[in-house]
Amino acid sequence: MSPEAPHDISRLLRARGARVTPARLRVLALLRASERGLSHHDIEQALTDGAPVDRVTLYRVLDWLVEQGLAHKVADEQRVFRFSAAARDDVPHGAHAHFVCDDCNKVFCLDDLPPATPRLPTGFASTQIEFAIHGHCAHCNRRERHQ
Amino acid sequence: MSPEAPHDISRLLRARGARVTPARLRVLALLRASERGLSHHDIEQALTDGAPVDRVTLYRVLDWLVEQGLAHKVADEQRVFRFSAAARDDVPHGAHAHFVCDDCNKVFCLDDLPPATPRLPTGFASTQIEFAIHGHCAHCNRRERHQ
DNA sequence: TTGCTTTTGCAACACAGTTGCAAATACAAT
DNA sequence: ATTGTATTTGCAACTGTGTTGCAAAAGCAA
Numbered sequence: 628m629s630p631e632a633p634h635d636i637s638r639l640l641r642a643r644g645a646r647v648t649p650a651r652l653r654v655l656a657l658l659r660a661s662e663r664g665l666s667h668h669d670i671e672q673a674l675t676d677g678a679p680v681d682r683v684t685l686y687r688v689l690d691w692l693v694e695q696g697l698a699h700k701v702a703d704e705q706r707v708f709r710f711s712a713a714a715r716d717d718v719p720h721g722a723h724a725h726f727v728c729d730d731c732n733k734v735f736c737l738d739d740l741p742p743a744t745p746r747l748p749t750g751f752a753s754t755q756i757e758f759a760i761h762g763h764c765a766h767c768n769r770r771e772r773h774q
Numbered sequence: 775m776s777p778e779a780p781h782d783i784s785r786l787l788r789a790r791g792a793r794v795t796p797a798r799l800r801v802l803a804l805l806r807a808s809e810r811g812l813s814h815h816d817i818e819q820a821l822t823d824g825a826p827v828d829r830v831t832l833y834r835v836l837d838w839l840v841e842q843g844l845a846h847k848v849a850d851e852q853r854v855f856r857f858s859a860a861a862r863d864d865v866p867h868g869a870h871a872h873f874v875c876d877d878c879n880k881v882f883c884l885d886d887l888p889p890a891t892p893r894l895p896t897g898f899a900s901t902q903i904e905f906a907i908h909g910h911c912a913h914c915n916r917r918e919r920h921q
Numbered sequence: 922t923t924g925c926t927t928t929t930g931c932a933a934c935a936c937a938g939t940t941g942c943a944a945a946t947a948c949a950a951t
Numbered sequence: 952a953t954t955g956t957a958t959t960t961g962c963a964a965c966t967g968t969g970t971t972g973c974a975a976a977a978g979c980a981a
Binding site for chain 1: 849851853854855873874882884894895896897898899900901902903904905906907908909910911912913915916
């Protein structure tokens with residue numbers, strides 16, 4: 628993962644008509660540089676440069692990033708939310724399947740997977756389909772084999 | 775769902791060399807009679823017959839049932855554990871398909887759903903497929919229409 | 922009934938995440 | 952640059968789910 632200049636991230640935020648704040652810059656940069664899905668706690672620990680970010684602010688920044696489609700939010704096995712940066716040109720969510728690596732907790736978008744709408748019981752109406760495949764990603768598979 | 779006699783459940787527990795207690799009987803009977811996954815809170819509410827079950831006891835009974843292979847434990851999107859009775863002849867893992875009502879937040883099991891294993895990028899390995907359809911259930915749809 | 926082991930109930934705790942609100946600040950308009 | 956304003960932040964207190972330790976109660980076998 629090549630490190631990105633703060634300016635790039637800044638432009639990314641501005642392009643969404645959003646305010647560019649240090650917290651958003653730092654958190655998104657961190658997510659984009661990370662090989663793994665990070666928990667709130669992980670991120671709090673990792674943000675050692677500059678002023679410490681308030682717990683609540685961090686929660687809000689993370690939720691905002693998810694809302695903006697810039698990050699993914701998935702609950703891990705210990706039912707703790709883990710966040711990872713979304714792919715650059717991300718399609719609106721619900722339109723594609725996700726791959727969740729149970730080793731590094733990263734979320735990969737599988738754009739070319741059309742989740743076929745199945746038949747539902749009478750009276751049920753579907754608004755969104757969530758399709759997540761769990762397993763081990765290529766990177767973690769490779770690392771596993773070398774041990 | 776045909777209701778089961780307490781005696782049947784009792785035999786089921788005894789067959790595992792386990793002690794038959796009221797809490798275990800009532801909780802397992804409830805899970806077996808329910809069509810959807812139940813949260814700890816749901817179960818606490820539902821156990822109106824007889825003496826109220828202690829919070830902690832309920833947690834322990836549920837974990838014990840899971841440990842015994844008599845129940846499944848899954849964290850939902852709101853990171854709350856939901857429990858459901860295990861099928862008699864247990865289907866291979868990863869075949870779970872759910873409908874999540876975004877109004878009442880209940881989870882329905884969709885038995886007859888084809889979880890076709892899709893093709894993954896090279897190096898990726900799938901262990902479990904999570905397929906959740908979000909929308910409005912029949913009950914909430916009806917209620918919505920009457921307002 | 923006795924005796925031993927498992928299970929229960931209680932109180933207190935741990936931890937992730939949330940809410941309300943006043944102070945700070947990004948940014949646009951002057 | 953200065954000002955005005957809506958957004959964002961930081962703090963404190965709170966919610967809800969799940970856990971731990973331990974003494975009392977209950978299941979079950981002899």
